[in-house]
Amino acid sequence: MTHGYDVTVDWTGDLGTGTDNYRAYSRAHEVLAEGKPGILGSADPAFRGDPARWNPEELLVASIAQCHMLWYLHLCAMGGVVVTGYEDRAHGEMVMDATGGGGQFSEVLLRPEVTVTDASMVEKARALHGGVHAVCFIARSVNFPIRHEPVVHVQGA
Structure with a gap:
């Protein structure tokens, strides 16, 4: 398809x-x-861009973070982990080449903070991030590493 x-x-x-x-x-x-x-x-x-507008580099990092989140939530739903909150403060690094006219991303770091409903779900919630790269369409399409440093909280704790 x-x-x-x-x-x-x-x-x-x-x-x-x-x-x-x-x-x-x-x-x-x-x-x-x-x-x-x-x-x-x-x-x-x-x-020479306008800082009040989105730039392509930000949109690339946002696409990676969005895809990771959507697949992560899917894996949680299928795996019995109930997520009630998710926020990612993603960061991408771009390195300019020696000519000064080009560059490329060297990595993107995802820092999702996830809230689950029960303490018994914390380890699985953390581990499921590791399976996302195998299925995320965007992560599978880029040629630089995507790392993640998840933090998992328990609702009401």
């Missing part, structure tokens, strides 16, 4: 002279998909 994903990226950064030089245009754009609100995007501020 194959799934398709269509998005439109609409550049809105022509400041009147187009790209006649590197500093003459804005990196502003909008990421669109049918029936969904747009995502205001730009470049990373280090590359």
Whole structure:
């Protein structure tokens, strides 16, 4: 089975002279998909982007964290672990190459804080994070390590 994903990226950064030089245009754009609100995007501020808008690097880290969470919740539901809270403060590292014109991610660190309903679920809740990379579509599609440092809490404790 194959799934398709269509998005439109609409550049809105022509400041009147187009790209006649590197500093003459804005990196502003909008990421669109049918029936969904747009995502205001730009470049990373280090590359003349708008810090108030999402940049591609943040969106990549967010995609990894989202996919991990969704698969993790699925594995918990199938494995009898009742999760009532989940928050991940994910962090990605990108390293520029020696030419200064390119780079790549060296790793993403996921730091999920999970709340479960019973203390008897804590160890399994922690362990299930290890199985996510085998099934997460995004994690399986990238060429850098994705680490996780989960913390599990018990509801009401």
